[in-house]
Amino acid sequence: MQKTSKALLGLATAFVMSSALPNLAKADELTLCWAAWDPANALVELSKDFTAKTGTQMKFEFVPWTSYADRFLNELNSHGKLCDLIIGDSQWIGGSAENGHYVKLNDFFDKEGIKMDDFVPATVVGYSEWPKNTPNYWALPAMGDVVGWTYRKDWFEKPELQKEFKAKYGHDLAAPKTYDELKHIAEFFQKREIDGKTVYGASIYTERGSEGITMGVTNVLYDWGFQYDNPKKPYEMEGFVNSDDAVKGLEFYKSLYDCCTPPGSSNVYMVESADAFKSGQVAMQMNFAFTWPGLYKDEKVGGDRIGFFPNPAEKAHFAQLGGQGISVVSYSDKREAALSYIKWFAQPEVQAKWWELGGFSCLNSVVNAPDFAKSQPYAQAFLDSMAIVKDFWAEPSYASLLQAMQKRVHNYVVAGNGTAKEALDGLVKDWSDIFKDDGKI
Amino acid sequence: MTISHSSIVEKAADATARATPASFARQVRGLSDRAIAWLFIAPAITLLLAINIFPLIWAVYLSFTNYRANRPNAPIQNVGLGNYERVLNDPDIWQAMQTTAHFVFWTILLQTVIGFALAYLIDRKFRGHAFWTTIILIPMMLSPAVVGNFWRFLYEPQIGLFAYAVSLVSGIPTSDVQMLGNVSLAPWAIVIVDTWMWTPYVMLICLAGLRSIPDYIYEAAEVDRASPWRQFWSITVPMALPFIMLAVLFRGIENFKMFDMVTLLTGGGPGSVTEVASITLKRAAFESWATGRASAFAIVLFVAVFGLANIYVRALNKVKQR
Numbered sequence: 226m227q228k229t230s231k232a233l234l235g236l237a238t239a240f241v242m243s244s245a246l247p248n249l250a251k252a253d254e255l256t257l258c259w260a261a262w263d264p265a266n267a268l269v270e271l272s273k274d275f276t277a278k279t280g281t282q283m284k285f286e287f288v289p290w291t292s293y294a295d296r297f298l299n300e301l302n303s304h305g306k307l308c309d310l311i312i313g314d315s316q317w318i319g320g321s322a323e324n325g326h327y328v329k330l331n332d333f334f335d336k337e338g339i340k341m342d343d344f345v346p347a348t349v350v351g352y353s354e355w356p357k358n359t360p361n362y363w364a365l366p367a368m369g370d371v372v373g374w375t376y377r378k379d380w381f382e383k384p385e386l387q388k389e390f391k392a393k394y395g396h397d398l399a400a401p402k403t404y405d406e407l408k409h410i411a412e413f414f415q416k417r418e419i420d421g422k423t424v425y426g427a428s429i430y431t432e433r434g435s436e437g438i439t440m441g442v443t444n445v446l447y448d449w450g451f452q453y454d455n456p457k458k459p460y461e462m463e464g465f466v467n468s469d470d471a472v473k474g475l476e477f478y479k480s481l482y483d484c485c486t487p488p489g490s491s492n493v494y495m496v497e498s499a500d501a502f503k504s505g506q507v508a509m510q511m512n513f514a515f516t517w518p519g520l521y522k523d524e525k526v527g528g529d530r531i532g533f534f535p536n537p538a539e540k541a542h543f544a545q546l547g548g549q550g551i552s553v554v555s556y557s558d559k560r561e562a563a564l565s566y567i568k569w570f571a572q573p574e575v576q577a578k579w580w581e582l583g584g585f586s587c588l589n590s591v592v593n594a595p596d597f598a599k600s601q602p603y604a605q606a607f608l609d610s611m612a613i614v615k616d617f618w619a620e621p622s623y624a625s626l627l628q629a630m631q632k633r634v635h636n637y638v639v640a641g642n643g644t645a646k647e648a649l650d651g652l653v654k655d656w657s658d659i660f661k662d663d664g665k666i
Numbered sequence: 667m668t669i670s671h672s673s674i675v676e677k678a679a680d681a682t683a684r685a686t687p688a689s690f691a692r693q694v695r696g697l698s699d700r701a702i703a704w705l706f707i708a709p710a711i712t713l714l715l716a717i718n719i720f721p722l723i724w725a726v727y728l729s730f731t732n733y734r735a736n737r738p739n740a741p742i743q744n745v746g747l748g749n750y751e752r753v754l755n756d757p758d759i760w761q762a763m764q765t766t767a768h769f770v771f772w773t774i775l776l777q778t779v780i781g782f783a784l785a786y787l788i789d790r791k792f793r794g795h796a797f798w799t800t801i802i803l804i805p806m807m808l809s810p811a812v813v814g815n816f817w818r819f820l821y822e823p824q825i826g827l828f829a830y831a832v833s834l835v836s837g838i839p840t841s842d843v844q845m846l847g848n849v850s851l852a853p854w855a856i857v858i859v860d861t862w863m864w865t866p867y868v869m870l871i872c873l874a875g876l877r878s879i880p881d882y883i884y885e886a887a888e889v890d891r892a893s894p895w896r897q898f899w900s901i902t903v904p905m906a907l908p909f910i911m912l913a914v915l916f917r918g919i920e921n922f923k924m925f926d927m928v929t930l931l932t933g934g935g936p937g938s939v940t941e942v943a944s945i946t947l948k949r950a951a952f953e954s955w956a957t958g959r960a961s962a963f964a965i966v967l968f969v970a971v972f973g974l975a976n977i978y979v980r981a982l983n984k985v986k987q988r
Contacts, residue, residue: 294953295952295953298736298952299952302735302736320736323737324737324738324739325739433932433934433935433936434929434933434934434935435933487824488823488824488840488842489821489822489824489826489844489847490847491844491847491935492846492847492933492935506824621736621737622954624953624954625953627953628949628954632937632938635935635936635937635938636936636937636938637937639847639935639936640849640935640937640938640939641849642849
């Protein structure tokens with residue numbers, strides 16, 4: 226009997242030890258999940274200060290953009306414990322809040338004195354709130370990003386080109402303020418010989434597989450007056466998504482694709498667009514602001530050769546929001562430690578360093594600092610762009626909504642099937658079906 | 667002194683017998699051959715059931731529900747045949763099936779014809795045939811991800827070798843040779859890549875078939891003064907036919923599941939002209955998280971492939987028995 230008791234006690238001790246030991250070992254380590262891109266490297270650098278201050282080691286899981294959503298949404302849906310902290314895409318907020326993947330941060334913010342008023346309002350709505358425009362916070366704005374443009378300043382400054390351009394279009398060859406101007410420039414450079422090389426007008430988003438063409442098309446459609454739904458009646462899309470103005474905007478995007486992009490531009494997103502610019506193929510490129518620091522540093526096209534401008538205006542003036550907020554994963558065993566990272570990250574001095582290292586801070590005290598606009602050559606364009614952002618649906622069904630738009634607009638813009646009106650009418654139908662499935666209409 | 671191999675084995679057997687507990691040995695001795703056979707294959711069968719059969723049964727169950735994997739806490743409701751009705755009435759799914767059928771048909775046709783022709787040439791055993799066989803096999807050994815990226819560059823209108831070669835032959839400017847962005851050409855761009863990659867596989871199987879034909883049959887045909895053409899149609903093709911059909915079966919099943927290469931080359935575009943069934947399924951299952959509907963679609967696909975393969979295998983057996 227005594228033997229049996231001893232054996233049982235021994236087994237129980239061994240079990241407790243074996244289950245407790247890994248936790249003890251991991252208590253000093255936090256895993257942060259994000260996409261593999263330049264800002265992630267800056268965050269690794271920045272996080273060394275956190276480790277120095279708290280002793281908590283930071284482990285990073287970075288996944289290429291092409292599999293970022295697949296990988297981490299799978300992780301969240303399967304209630305995985307890989308990530309303690311996650312910098313999730315802005316569109317994930319709705320689904321992650323409703324499905325309980327993220328920890329709600331309101332109480333924590335109140336306790337730690339973190340105020341959402343201290344952050345750029347658009348980033349709070351875009352990265353933190355669900356439902357939108359309500360004070361329910363699921364993330365701290367982490368990486369401000371927006372679609373804007375870069376241009377070959379050195380080409381624009383060539384006197385002979387300036388003269389020729391002015392004679393042809395009646396306005397200066399300079400960073401465009403309207404889409405008409407942008408198209409003039411793109412047409413002007415298309416198939417032009419510069420320094421013995423054939424160059425093209427502009428690189429724009431056309432990628433089919435994930436979200437590329439939608440990010441590009443919406444960036445333009447907003448300015449023509451496209452709206453996701455009736456501001457007075459949510460989910461009423463007829464006449465808003467497919468309004469006459471929206472149709473004109475989509476027609477413009479197609480005309481830009483047809484007239485002024487390099488050959489083989491049928492599947493272009495962030496990397497391809499940056500590559501087209503870096504290889505000296507295009508006069509302008511549409512791309513997220515996160516690419517700007519890297520392009521500015523580029524030996525061939527950076528420095529004095531590159532210029533930055535926010536999305537041009539038309540009837541309205543908007544730009545497609547990118548970027549992400551940082552959240553605590555509700556399945557993490559290290560919630561407290563993860564929250565302490567967010568507390569540390571929210572500090573003004575850390576946010577200032579984040580900007581210095583190549584991250585895009587969303588803190589007002591950083592972006593509204595008197596010297597911010599001159600702190601980097603692209604800072605002013607970033608500020609101007611962040612002031613006009615608009616985001617895609619952040620509904621829990623955002624992925625289905627995105628897929629529908631990818632298909633409809635690619636079919637029209639790149640494949641050349643049907644008309645812009647048919648594409649947007651089809652989109653209204655697809656989106657209505659999705660919201661009906663969700664019981665929202 | 668040399669110890670013979672058999673004595674080592676005997677010693678080892680004795681040691682094992684001594685180390686085996688008497689009760690276990692008695693139990694094993696009491697088992698029939700059949701029971702011992704089952705004992706050995708039980709782990710494999712358990713693994714097979716857990717990895718293959720259980721997910722299949724689970725997918726069948728899910729296909730009758732409204733389950734969404736991204737909303738695990740939502741109540742699961744039985745929707746009867748609703749998912750199947752929706753899948754079978756979805757024009758997008760029919761278009762994807764049509765696209766898939768197009769790829770399967772053309773890739774099999776081209777791979778079989780070219781693969782058999784190459785095998786026939788290699789079988790002649792000309793000087794350096796082993797070297798050329800190895801060279802021909804290289805594409806098959808590469809990963810589809812590498813092949814996809816490699817061909818994306820080849821198809822690039824500005825710097826791609828493919829566009830350059832077409833331009834050289836036809837006189838069309840390279841910038842107009844847009845294989846991946848053109849609605850009419852994109853499906854063929856994928857057919858070309860798949861044919862380039864998998865023809866060696868068909869060739870290898872056909873080669874095995876050709877090498878299995880005994881020489882004395884040809885010698886007898888020559889004695890009967892049969893022409894090479896007659897020998898080809900009356901001996902080579904019928905005797906290699908089961909192998910050719912086997913290659914067609916393998917490639918058919920594989921190409922029905924084509925995913926990685928299409929994703930890398932076109933992402934399903936332009937528009938949806940290259941969106942094959944597997945891409946549609948992946949989007950429904952892991953992007954839209956319509957798990958129930960995606961399961962129904964997967965079952966429909968499974969039944970289609972299984973049914974067609976079954977009919978085909980019966981035909982194959984008949985050919986083998988001739």
